[in-house]
Amino acid sequence: MDDAAIKPRYRIKAGRSFPLALKAEGEPHAGPWMLPISGGWLPAEVGNSINWWQNGYSVVGPSSQSAMVEACVSAYAQTVAMLPGDHWRLNSKNGRDRITNSALARILRHPNEYQSISDFMLNASRSLYLQGNCYALALRNSRYEIDELHLMDPWLSYPRLASTGDVFYQLLGNDIVDKRLGPEPLIVPQRDVLHIRLHTVRQRYPVPLIGESPIVSVYGDIGVGSAIAAQQLKFYLNEARPSAVLSTDLQLDKDQVQALRDRWNEQAKGLHQGGTPILTAGLKVQPWSQGSKDAATADMLKLTNEHIALAFRIPLQVLGLGGNNLSSTELLMSSWYSTGLGFALNHIEEAIGFLFNLKGQPDEYVEFDTEALLRSALKDRIEALARGVQGGIFAPNEARQREGLDSVEFGDEPRVQQQVVPLSAAEGIPSAPAAPSAPPAAAAGADANKPPPSEKGDRDAIQREVRNLFACADRIGRRRITA
Template identity: 30%
Template sequence: MGWIDRIRNAFSPRAEQNSINTITMEDYARMIGGGAVADTGIYVSPETALRYTTVLICIRVLAESVASLPCILYRRRQDGGKDRAVDHPLYRVLHDQANATFTAFEYFEGTMCNLASRGNGYAYVDRNSKGQTIGLTPLHPDPVTITQAGDWTPKYEVTLPDNTRAKLRPSQIHHIRGPLPKGYVGRSMIALAREAIGLGMAAESFGSHMYRNGVRPTGMLEHPGQLGGPAIENLRTQFADKYSGLENAGKPIILEEGMKFQALSIDPVDAQYIESRKFQRTEIAGIFRVPAHLVNDLDRATFSNIEHQTLDFIVHSLRPWLKRWEQAINRDLLTPGERSEYFAEFLIDDFLRGDFKSRMEGYALGIQNGIWNPNEIRIRENSNLRDGGDEYWKPTNMYPPSEGGKAPTPAKAA
C-alpha cells in the first residue's frame, strides 16, 4: 500500500474500525514533507522551518551569498595560469543563464536553498551532441530517490512535469551533496537540529499568542458574590471581546457589581522568554555557521570586529559550500576528456574587498612591487583601461644579482 493510500484510509470513516490503516502524527509528518514532530509538539520540516525567522535569515544569507558570487569556467594554461573559457557553452550556463527560464543567479539561489534546508541539490543536465552542458533545470529534492546499480554507481528517479516518474543516468543529473553525507545523499541541518529549531519555533509562537491575547497573560476578575456557570461564561466572553487583543490594548476596564481585576503579572523577562529567544537565535546561527551579526544579533558586534566576523564567515562557512559546488560542477558538468583542461571556480574577491583607503594602499604596494600593473587594478575597480597601463613596475633595489642588484644604466644617446 502506498503512502497516499495510507493517508486516505487513515482519514476515512472506516479508519477507526481497522487499526492497520491508522497512522500516527509522526508517520504523517514523514510522509508529507520529510519532517517530524519535535518534543515541543511543533512539526518541523524544511518548509515549516522557513517560517521561523532565524532559519529563514540563515538560509537567505547562504543562498544569496553563493548566488551573488560569479561562477567562472576557466581553461588551464601551459604556464600554470588560467583564462576564462568564454567559448565553452558551460561558461554562459554558470555565469549568465542556467536555462531559458532561470538566470544563473536564480539557479544558484534556489539550489542553495535546497542544499541548506534539505541537504541536497539536484538539476537535470541538458547536453549537446558533443556531451557539453548547455543547460541546467533545477529539481525539487523531495521526490528524488537514489538507488545503486551493480557497479555501485547511483541511479536517480525523478518526477517529471507531467507527474510521471523517470529513471535518469548519473550523466543526466547534477547532484550537490550537503554536509555530513550519508551514502549518496547529504543530510539536512534542519532534520539534525530539529529540537533546537522546534524550541525556537515554539518560543516565537508563544510570543505571537501572548500579543494576540493582549500582550500580558490573563488576569483574574474577583466578584464579591457567587456566580453561576452561565454567568461566568458570559462574563468571560464579554471581557474577552472588549479587552483582549492588540486593538483593545490600553482601554480602561469598566467593572460592575463590585468586581475587581487583578493581573497575573508574569513578566516575559522574568520567565526568561527574551533570553531564550536570543539563545535559540545564536544557537541556530551556529548550526548554519552564520555569524551572529548576520542574523541581527549585534550584542557583541563592534565596528572593529564586524570585518573580521565577515572574513570568518567567508573562510569557515562559505568556502566549504563553494568547494562542494566547484567539485560537483567539475564532476557532473564536464566530460571526462574536459576535466584536465577546464575547471570551475567562484570569485570571492568582492567579499574580500576592504574599505576604499585599505584597497588603495594595497593596490599601491602591489604596483610598486611589480605584482600588478595599473590596468589590472583598473579592471578590479570596474574602470576602463588606459594607455601605458600594462607596464609592470620594478623597484630599483629588487633587480637580480646578474644585473648587479640595481637597475641597468641606460645607454647614452649617440
C-alpha cells in the same frame, strides 16, 4: 510498486538498462523522516513511542517554523547567487586563462531559457541547506554537450542504486520538464544529473548518497523556539497586563476605586489620550516592570538562535545580531568565508566540476568570484590594488580592469622601483672606485698655488657614480628577465 513496473523513459547511451535495488515497501528505517507532500520533517525521536503526537512532537517545517533558520538559509542562498562564476584553465606560464567558449561557461551565464544564473543558484542553494540536497537535470545538445540545467524538487527526487552498483536518479517536480518529457518520474543516469549534497548519515538513509540538512541538528532548538513563540502569543492575546498602576496607602471602597478609574480614563484614553491627570489623596503612578520570567524567556530565545547560527556556521554579525567587533566589511566576510561560506562555495564548485568532467585544481576548475562581496568596501579595495601595483604583483592595467576602467598606454607590464633587483644580480654591479692616494710632497708643493676643489664638484661626482651604479644594475636585471 515493484522495480519491474518502473519503466525508465530516459534514453541511456549504451543501450542497456539496469534493475534498480530499492528497500521493500513498508521496511522500517531510522528517522528523521521527510514528508514530501507537506514539505517538512518528523524528528527521529518520534519512533520512540506510538502516540508520538501526544508527547508534544509535531511536524518540523523546512523554514517557516523559525525565522532564524530562514535568515541562515537566505544568507547562504543570496550570497552564492550574487557571485559570478567562471571556467578557468591552467596555461603554459603557470597562470590561468578564463575560458569563455566552453559549455560550462555558457551554463554559468544562462543555465536555461527561463532562469538567470542568479535565480538558478539562489534556488539551488536554498534546496541544499533546507533539504540537504540539490538536484538538476542536465540536457545535452547534438554534440553531447550539456546545454541546459533544470532544477528538480528535492522532496520528490532521490538517488537509486542498480543491482550492478550503478547510480541512477529518480527526478520529478519541475513543471516545465514535466510538460516537455511527461509527468512520470524520470530515471536518469548519474552523468546527467547535478547533485550537490551535504554530509550523509549512513544509518538514516538506505542509499549513501543522500545529504542531510543542518536543520536536523537543531530540531530541538526549533521546537523550543516554536513552543515559546506559540505560548507567548496566546499569553499576550489573553492577558490584561496594564502599562502602569495607581497605588495609595488609603483604604478605598469599591465605589471610590471605580470613580478613580473613570476619572483616570477620562484624561488618558480615547479622545483625551495624552492628557494630564492630577493625582490627589496620596495616589502614585507606578510603571509595570517586566518580570524575571519574561527576561528568562528572552534569554532562552536568544540561546536557541545562537545554536541555530552555530549549526549553520554563520557569524551572528552577518545576520545583524550581536555587536560587530570587526573593523571592516572585509574582515567580517573573511571570518565567514573561513568557516561556512568557504565550504559552501567550494562544495558547489566541485559538484559542478564533477558534472562537467573537469580535471580539478589547478589544471581546470570552476571558481566563484568572492570579490563581489567587497564591492561596498571602496577604501579597502583601492588600498589593496595600490599595494599590489607598487609591489609589482599587478600591472596597472590589471588593477584598472578590476575596477572596470579602460587600459592606459604602457600599463600592461608590472613595475617595481629601480633599486629592487635580485640578489644574484648584485655580483655584476661594479664596486665604487678606490679613493686616490695622497699626492707626494713635491707635487703638493708644485700645486700649492692651485685652488682646492669645491664641495659642489665632489657632490656632482658622487651623484654621477650613483647614477652609473643604478643604470648598471637595471641593465643586468633586464638581461636576466629577458633570458
